[in-house]
Amino acid sequence: MPLISDFPALPGFYQLLFLHIEPTSTVMPAVMAWVFPGAAWFHNQLIPDGTPVPASLSDPRTTMAIWQLGNCYMLLGLISTFVFRAVRDALPNNPAAQERILGASFTALALADVTHILWSFVGLPDALKYDFASWNSMTHGNITFVVFLLGMRLAWFMGLGRKRYYYGQPAGSTAGAKKRS
Numbered sequence: 001m002p003l004i005s006d007f008p009a010l011p012g013f014y015q016l017l018f019l020h021i022e023p024t025s026t027v028m029p030a031v032m033a034w035v036f037p038g039a040a041w042f043h044n045q046l047i048p049d050g051t052p053v054p055a056s057l058s059d060p061r062t063t064m065a066i067w068q069l070g071n072c073y074m075l076l077g078l079i080s081t082f083v084f085r086a087v088r089d090a091l092p093n094n095p096a097a098q099e100r101i102l103g104a105s106f107t108a109l110a111l112a113d114v115t116h117i118l119w120s121f122v123g124l125p126d127a128l129k130y131d132f133a134s135w136n137s138m139t140h141g142n143i144t145f146v147v148f149l150l151g152m153r154l155a156w157f158m159g160l161g162r163k164r165y166y167y168g169q170p171a172g173s174t175a176g177a178k179k180r181s
Contacts (some may be wrong), residue, residue, distance in 0.1 A: 007088040009098035011162050017152055019084055025145065026077035033070035039063045042070075048128065048136035079105070095165040103167055106153045113150040117143055 007015060033042040037053075043066050044053045057063045083105060091097045120142040121129060128134055135143070155161070159168055 006092040007098065008095040008163065009102055009165060010084065010088070014152070014156055014162060017149075018080060019088075022149060023077040023080040025141070026073045026080070029141075030070040030074035030077070033066050033073070039066040042066050042138075045136055045138040047124065048134055048139050049125070076109075095163075096169075097166075099164065099166040103157065106156060110150055110153045113146050113153070117146050117150070120146075 010018060029042070033039055039062075040055065040057045041053050043057055043062060044051065057066070084102065087098050087101045091101075120139070124139070128139075132144075157167055
């Protein structure tokens with residue numbers, strides 16, 4: 001089992017958040033959509049309006065779309081889990097390379113965060129958009145928690161609470177990094 005110090009590009013709270021909490025928080029919705037409470041519940045929770053959960057979805061296309069959405073959640077969780085651990089394990093003595101790979105992943109995830117927040121918010125009925133107390137756990141997960149994740153990704157890029165090895169360094173000064181082209 002690698003020591004925490006073997007992953008200098010993802011130290012402390014960043015490691016806890018991006019190696020454990022975020023993957024768990026993205027795998028859980030997949031299981032919830034596929035198994036329990038199921039696609040009908042998942043679909044019903046997307047907009048917090050108090051309507052009772054139907055026993056099943058009447059349109060098989062909607063069920064398929066919810067299951068496919070679950071697959072996307074699962075994919076995000078698995079990429080974070082396996083790719084970030086592979087970076088840690090394969091490059092324990094190369095923090096610049098670790099940071100460069102993590103940075104590429106975090107860039108893609110940050111762009112997805114922005115569009116996820118945007119479309120989750122735009123999709124809410126006008127009466128709910130600014131009524132945060134009426135949001136359910138799904139809405140807070142899709143907006144509030146993703147805003148937090150985006151903020152933490154940006155903090156990571158800024159080097160808050162960690163040493164930077166690649167990003168923010170003058171070109172050619174990073175140990176173990178090849179010349180940027």
